[in-house]
Amino acid sequence: xxxTPFDPAAPLRPxxxxxxxxxxxxxxxxxxxxAAVAAVAVLAIVVYTVVSRGAAAISLDFLFKxxxxxxxxxxxxxxxxxxxxxxxxxxxxxxxxVYLTEFAAGGRVDRFVRLTLDLVNGLPSIIxxxxxxxxxVDQRSQSGFAAAVALAxxxxxxxxxxxxxxxxxVPGSLREAADALGVSRWRSVLTVIxxxxxxxxxxxxxxxxxxxxxxxxxxxxxxxxxxxxxxSLDPFGPVPNVxxxxxxxxxxxxxxxxxxxxxxGLVLLSFIMLAGLGARALLAxxxxxxxx
Amino acid sequence: xxxxxxxxxGAATPSPRPRDRRRSLDRFGDAALRAVCVGAALLAVxxxxxxxxxxxxxxxxxxxxxxxxxxxxxxxxxxxxAFGAGPFLFGxxxxxxFALLIGSPIAIAxxxxxxxxxxxxxxxxxxxxxxxxxxIPSVVIGFWGxxxxxxxxxxxxxPWLHETLGFIPLFGPPQTTGxxxxxxxxxLTIMIVPIVSSISRDLxxxxxxxxxxxxxxxxxxxxxxxxxxxxxxxxxxxVAASLLGLGRALGEAIAVALVIGAGxxxxxxxxxxxxTLAARIANEFPGAITMLHKxxxxxxxxxxxxxxxxxxxxxxxxxxxxxxRKAVAR
Numbered sequence: 001x002x003x004t005p006f007d008p009a010a011p012l013r014p015x016x017x018x019x020x021x022x023x024x025x026x027x028x029x030x031x032x033x034x035a036a037v038a039a040v041a042v043l044a045i046v047v048y049t050v051v052s053r054g055a056a057a058i059s060l061d062f063l064f065k066x067x068x069x070x071x072x073x074x075x076x077x078x079x080x081x082x083x084x085x086x087x088x089x090x091x092x093x094x095x096x097x098v099y100l101t102e103f104a105a106g107g108r109v110d111r112f113v114r115l116t117l118d119l120v121n122g123l124p125s126i127i128x129x130x131x132x133x134x135x136x137v138d139q140r141s142q143s144g145f146a147a148a149v150a151l152a153x154x155x156x157x158x159x160x161x162x163x164x165x166x167x168x169x170v171p172g173s174l175r176e177a178a179d180a181l182g183v184s185r186w187r188s189v190l191t192v193i194x195x196x197x198x199x200x201x202x203x204x205x206x207x208x209x210x211x212x213x214x215x216x217x218x219x220x221x222x223x224x225x226x227x228x229x230x231x232s233l234d235p236f237g238p239v240p241n242v243x244x245x246x247x248x249x250x251x252x253x254x255x256x257x258x259x260x261x262x263x264x265g266l267v268l269l270s271f272i273m274l275a276g277l278g279a280r281a282l283l284a285x286x287x288x289x290x291x292x
Numbered sequence: 293x294x295x296x297x298x299x300x301x302g303a304a305t306p307s308p309r310p311r312d313r314r315r316s317l318d319r320f321g322d323a324a325l326r327a328v329c330v331g332a333a334l335l336a337v338x339x340x341x342x343x344x345x346x347x348x349x350x351x352x353x354x355x356x357x358x359x360x361x362x363x364x365x366x367x368x369x370x371x372x373x374a375f376g377a378g379p380f381l382f383g384x385x386x387x388x389x390f391a392l393l394i395g396s397p398i399a400i401a402x403x404x405x406x407x408x409x410x411x412x413x414x415x416x417x418x419x420x421x422x423x424x425x426x427x428i429p430s431v432v433i434g435f436w437g438x439x440x441x442x443x444x445x446x447x448x449x450x451p452w453l454h455e456t457l458g459f460i461p462l463f464g465p466p467q468t469t470g471x472x473x474x475x476x477x478x479x480l481t482i483m484i485v486p487i488v489s490s491i492s493r494d495l496x497x498x499x500x501x502x503x504x505x506x507x508x509x510x511x512x513x514x515x516x517x518x519x520x521x522x523x524x525x526x527x528x529x530x531v532a533a534s535l536l537g538l539g540r541a542l543g544e545a546i547a548v549a550l551v552i553g554a555g556x557x558x559x560x561x562x563x564x565x566x567x568t569l570a571a572r573i574a575n576e577f578p579g580a581i582t583m584l585h586k587x588x589x590x591x592x593x594x595x596x597x598x599x600x601x602x603x604x605x606x607x608x609x610x611x612x613x614x615x616x617r618k619a620v621a622r
Contacts, residue, residue: 021515022513025514029409029515031401032405033405033410035398035401036401036405036406036410036418039398039421039422039425039486040418040421040422042425046436049436050436091332095331096336098325099332100333102329103330104333115608116336116337116340118604119340119604119605120336122539122600123543124542124597126545127343127347128343129573129577130347130350130573130589130590130593131342131346134346134347134590135342138350153339156339160336185322185325186318186321186325187318187321210427213429214428214431215429220578221573221577221578243429250431250434250550258439261435265431268432269428269429269432276423276427280420
């Protein structure tokens with residue numbers, strides 16, 4: 001191919017085909033980098049918009065008063081329904097994880113249950129809203145409890161899969177040691193295995209809470225009729241909540257409502273980001289402890 | 293592992309009373325724990341079946357009135373009891389399709405960047421940021437789309453696309469608000485990129501280092517290693533990841549409802565308003581009064597459930613095949 005005589009002293013320089021191949025490689029690498037930069041840029045733009053437009057709305061009145069000045073009752077209400085949802089989802093999710101790792105590991109039932117969890121995880125949240133509406137709201141009235149059930153269904157697969165992933169990491173030697181001491185299975189699960197996986201289970205639960213706190217679609221169907229000017233502590237009646245409030249405000253035309261929507265969005269987003277960071281930090285610490 | 297549930301023989305044979313009691317307590321405890329765990333697992337199955345049943349049950353009046361023709365019927369006029377899923381099914385498929393078309397190459401590129409190209413420190417910072425994008429609640433993303441992205445797309449993106457590619461009917465003249473199928477697709481793209489990219493990053497990280505080093509040693513460039521080794525060995529996993537993203541895009545209700553403009557007809561232009569199954573349910577269900585209207589919205593939900601489950605099951609199936617192949621290769 002090359003007519004020029006071989007000169008071992010010449011500097012190595014890519015020519016022809018090799019130059020093209022290198023060029024392609026560099027272009028691909030730059031393209032991939034650009035894609036990552038674009039994703040981070042979108043995050044930055046969204047967060048910047050929410051912070052810059054929402055900051056104007058934030059004040060003590062906004063955080064503590066009811067409609068029309070603030071979102072106090074919605075904050076309390078969201079905390080309420082997310083807490084009830086967590087109380088339902090976390091124990092069931094952890095028990096499913098225990099079942100998967102302690103009783104059914106590797107078997108056909110194990111795969112079937114995991115598939116079910118993945119499918120529940122993939123259910124569109126609006127469908128869960130329709131389900132809970134038919135189950136608890138139709139012919140009765142909207143309630144915070146119905147909202148909590150919907151959120152619990154959303155959280156369940158996240159908690160269960162997250163807890164399962166850490167339970168699998170619990171060293172087999174712990175189980176064997178417990179067995180060798182004649183400790184019965186239920187005692188070893190409750191006093192040895194679950195405690196040593198606490199960190200990971202808490203992480204999974206926090207992630208599920210972060211996901212549930214911002215969920216809007218099911219709440220629109222099962223918990224959206226409330227006045228929002230006072231705190232409602234009765235979960236069996238409608239409970240004001242932040243996501244539905246943002247959704248409603250966003251459809252209004254006056255600029256003040258929009259500022260409030262940005263403010264509520266900022267509060268919600270800050271909570272979710274902090275929860276995410278906390279979960280991540282906890283996970284990193286847990287991993288270090290497992291490794292060390 | 294499961295046999296360990298039976299008490300070790302001889303462990304408590306010389307049995308004075310308290311021990312006996314303890315043993316029966318243990319036997320009871322084991323059985324109870326097992327029963328509770330089985331119950332919890334069953335509950336997950338019951339929830340899934342319950343969702344399918346409840347949605348089908350809610351839809352049954354509409355099913356018996358309209359039959360399967362509902363799926364393709366294009367009329368949607370609640371005041372005249374005329375209902376059909378056609379426009380929404382179309383809107384759902386087209387927004388998800390474009391979101392996947394734009395989003396999955398970007399997401400795969402991000403996955404490649406994070407797993408193979410970026411220095412560890414950089415990917416350690418960017419990975420969580422990309423995942424954070426997935427954590428933004430859909431109502432916030434949707435509101436941002438309504439207030440920021442829609443005007444931007446109306447002023448800049450849509451006119452530009454119309455000028456350069458206007459000969460394709462997809463890119464018709466821009467409308468006044470920027471609320472369009474196009475904007476909805478962009479919002480969905482933003483929502484699925486983090487999901488697909490974090491799964492594909494993990495996939496690419498699982499490709500054995502030896503294979504990549506071998507290709508490099510044979511003189512392959514970075515791109516050729518990716519093209520020839522990394523992508524082929526993870527192809528089915530990447531497809532599964534994209535399908536999971538598709539499942540997410542199909543079912544997104546709130547963000548889409550805010551930016552798509554709630555039109556009820558089928559347009560060839562992406563820049564006109566449209567609607568999706570999920571967004572229509574979110575918009576109309578709270579205000580639906582007649583029984584047939586509600587049932588028709590449930591019917592939309594049933595169609596959505598069927599497509600969503602199909603996408604997820606296919607993803608699981610492909611993903612499992614991927615696992616299997618990996619297990620054999622090692």
